[in-house]
Structure formats: structure tokens, C-alpha cells
Amino acid sequence: xTLSTQWRPAQIxxxxxxxxxxxxxxxxxxxxxxxxxxxxxxxxxxxxxxxxxxxxxxxxxxENEKLWNAIKGLKNKxxxxxxxxxxxEGNISSCRQLMKCGEVFHNDKVKGNFxxxxxxxxxxxxxxxxxxxxxxxxxxxxxxxxxxxxxVAIQQYLFDNLCNNAIFAREKIKEIExxxxxxxxxxxxEPAEIRKIVNNQLxxxxxxxxxxxxxxxxxxxxxxxxxxxxxxxxxxxxxVKVLIQAGDDLEKDTIQEELRQSHxxxxxxxxxxxxxxxxxxxxxxxxxxxxxxxxxxxKKTFEEASGPAIYSxxxxxxxxxxxxxxxxxxxxxxxxxxxxxxxYFKMFQGLQLKDESYMRRWSFEQEKEK
Numbered sequence: 173x174t175l176s177t178q179w180r181p182a183q184i185x186x187x188x189x190x191x192x193x194x195x196x197x198x199x200x201x202x203x204x205x206x207x208x209x210x211x212x213x214x215x216x217x218x219x220x221x222x223x224x225x226x227x228x229x230x231x232x233x234x235e236n237e238k239l240w241n242a243i244k245g246l247k248n249k250x251x252x253x254x255x256x257x258x259x260x261e262g263n264i265s266s267c268r269q270l271m272k273c274g275e276v277f278h279n280d281k282v283k284g285n286f287x288x289x290x291x292x293x294x295x296x297x298x299x300x301x302x303x304x305x306x307x308x309x310x311x312x313x314x315x316x317x318x319x320x321x322x323x324v325a326i327q328q329y330l331f332d333n334l335c336n337n338a339i340f341a342r343e344k345i346k347e348i349e350x351x352x353x354x355x356x357x358x359x360x361x362e363p364a365e366i367r368k369i370v371n372n373q374l375x376x377x378x379x380x381x382x383x384x385x386x387x388x389x390x391x392x393x394x395x396x397x398x399x400x401x402x403x404x405x406x407x408x409x410x411x412v413k414v415l416i417q418a419g420d421d422l423e424k425d426t427i428q429e430e431l432r433q434s435h436x437x438x439x440x441x442x443x444x445x446x447x448x449x450x451x452x453x454x455x456x457x458x459x460x461x462x463x464x465x466x467x468x469x470x471k472k473t474f475e476e477a478s479g480p481a482i483y484s485x486x487x488x489x490x491x492x493x494x495x496x497x498x499x500x501x502x503x504x505x506x507x508x509x510x511x512x513x514x515x516y517f518k519m520f521q522g523l524q525l526k527d528e529s530y531m532r533r534w535s536f537e538q539e540k541e542k
Contacts, residue, residue, distance in 0.1 A: 200289050201242045209288040209331045212257040244273050256334045258282050259344040267341050277338035294324045357484040363475040373456045374402045382455040382497050383414045386447040389469050397474045417443040441504035460485045461493040
């Protein structure tokens with residue numbers, strides 16, 4: 173790409189050296205204060221998240237790993253990060269990686285790759301070839317960079333328009349996954365098969381795990397059965413939310429400590445009132461659910477206590493499990509807040525504070541002096 177020698181604004185740069193192409197984006201992204209918007213062609217999604225390529229191949233790929241690490245760190249700085257791309261069956265894994273860094277939108281009309289930092293810096297990679305060839309022939313790759321306000325404003329408008337006419341990538345991924353496999357809702361009676369399915373579901377988690385134990389005994393059976401050990405192997409950025417029916421404070425403290433040791437991102441809430449149905453429910457990535465009945469809660473082992481289980485990826489079934497979990501979660505929040513209020517009331521009651529009124533009479537002379 174060439175520009176006329178008669179008109180070349182000073183703010184436009186087209187670096188040719190691979191070193192500049194690698195360092196300039198890293199410098200700009202490292203200095204972002206508020207927003208980072210990135211448009212990625214659906215065929216190139218894997219490129220930005222792929223850091224497993226032979227790093228000795230070219231210097232550009234090495235710097236690309238540093239660039240990806242810088243992008244991953246933006247969210248922790250409170251910077252709004254948005255990606256718009258086209259999600260398909262082949263790039264779901266890469267899109268999930270992007271979702272950990274910011275908001276990801278799906279739009280079939282995305283073409284080309286560009287980035288906008290703080291609405292003032294525009295970056296665009298220009299390649300003569302496409303796909304794998306372009307990745308390996310860095311001498312044919314150029315980086316277009318400009319801070320020209322009018323041009324960047326137009327590109328920002330284009331990006332915002334793509335986002336406004338897109339859907340969340342999470343929804344598109346669900347749509348693709350439901351299309352790949354038929355809805356299932358299997359009733360399983362063999363404890364060994366139930367355990368196998370639960371273990372597989374936990375180990376496949378990429379975003380979120382919801383665990384509901386309707387009794388404290390069901391939690392301990394899961395613990396002794398090895399479930400907490402499995403949680404230690406779940407990626408640390410997977411959010412784990414656990415609801416347990418437990419009334420004793422000492423019991424809650426013990427459970428809390430055990431769960432914290434099993435997974436760093438775990439969140440625990442307690443249900444104060446016993447549930448009508450004794451059940452253990454697991455929902456993974458809002459895509460699959462396993463609901464296990466408890467036949468005899470007095471038994472010590474999972475095999476002895478468990479009844480039939482329903483394993484499903486049906487949207488209706490999974491949504492129902494999520495709805496029940498979220499309702500109980502909100503109720504447990506209310507119960508916790510009420511308990512804190514009652515503790516404060518008791519504390520102040522123990523001080524035996526008295527109501528006192530203070531009055532002062534002002535004379536006419538004092539008012540006049542004012």
C-alpha cells in the first residue's frame with residue numbers, strides 16, 4: 173500500500189520492519205486508559221489467541237505472545253475491552269479465550285482486522301496473502317497506524333455499528349453447540365455411570381460451574397468421593413458457585429475452608445431452610461446439567477445414597493436448573509444480610525444505649541449578635 177507523496181499527514185505511519193510492527197501495538201495497548209476495541213476476521217480469530225506456535229519461527233510471533241498477554245491484562249485494569257468477530261464451529265475455543273478478556277460479539281459481516289485504542293489510535297494489519305501463508309511471510313505484512321481524528325472517528329463509528337448489530341458470542345456458541353448435537357435428557361440409574369458423567373462435565377468446564385447441595389451430607393459425600401479434588405484441576409479462571417443447605421455456623425466455617433482450598437475462584441452461599449426435595453444439581457457453562465436424587469441421606473457413600481439422575485443439554489432443562497439455582501442464591505444473600513443486621517442490633521442492645529435530647533435556648537441578644 174502506498175500513499176501519494178503530495179499528501180501524507182504526519183500522523184499516518186506504515187512501518188515495514190517486523191520489529192516496529194511488533195513493538196508499536198504493544199506500546200499503544202500498554203498505555204490504554206479507557207477502551208480497547210478490536211475487530212477480527214472470523215478466519216483470523218485463532219491468530220490473536222494462538223501462542224503455541226513455534227516461537228523460534230519469527231520474531232513477530234514472539235512479540236505477538238507479549239501482545240496477547242498485554243490484552244489479557246487490560247480487563248484487570250478496569251479498561252473496557254470489546255471484540256467483534258464471526259463465531260463458527262472452528263473458532264469456538266479461541267472465542268472462549270477472548271471472552272475471558274472482555275465482551276465478545278458475533279457478526280457475520282466482519283471483514284478485516286483493526287484495533288482502536290481509547291478512540292484515538294487506529295491500527296490495521298495489511299497483508300498481501302491470507303491465512304497461514306500471511307502468518308509466516310512477515311516481510312509481506314505492514315501495519316497501518318494513524319491518530320487522525322476524522323479517520324479514527326469514522327472507524328469507531330464502523331466498529332460501534334458492527335457491535336450494535338451483533339449478538340453476544342456466548343449466545344452464538346450455544347446456538348452452534350445445540351446444532352452440532354441433538355438435545356438429550358437421559359435418566360441414569362447406575363451410580364458408576366452418574367459419577368463418570370459428573371466427572372467429565374466438571375473437567376470440561378471453561379466458564380462457570382454451579383453446584384447445589386440440598387443437604388450438608390450430600391456435600392460431604394461429594395468431598396469424600398473426590399469431587400473437590402476434581403475442582404483443583406479446573407482452570408482457575410472458571411467461576412465456581414456453590415449452594416449448600418447448612419444451618420450450623422461451625423459447619424459452614426468448615427465447609428468454607430475446604431472449598432477455598434479446592435479452587436481459588438469459588439463462591440459459597442448457604443441455604444438456611446431445608447429444601448423440599450433432596451437433590452444435587454450441577455450446571456456447567458450454562459450448557460449441560462446433571463440433577464441427582466438422594467434416596468437415603470444418612471448413607472456415607474455416594475453409591476449407597478444416590479438415586480436416579482437426569483443428564484441433559486436441553487435448553488429448557490438447563491434453564492430450569494439455572495433459574496432454581498439463581499433464585500436460591502438470591503434468597504441466601506437476603507438471609508445473610510438479615511443475619512448481619514440482627515448481629516448489629518444485638519451488639520448495640522448490649523451497650524444499653526439511652527435516647528437523649530439536647531436543647532438550647534437562645535436569647536434575643538445572642539440572635540441579634542449573629
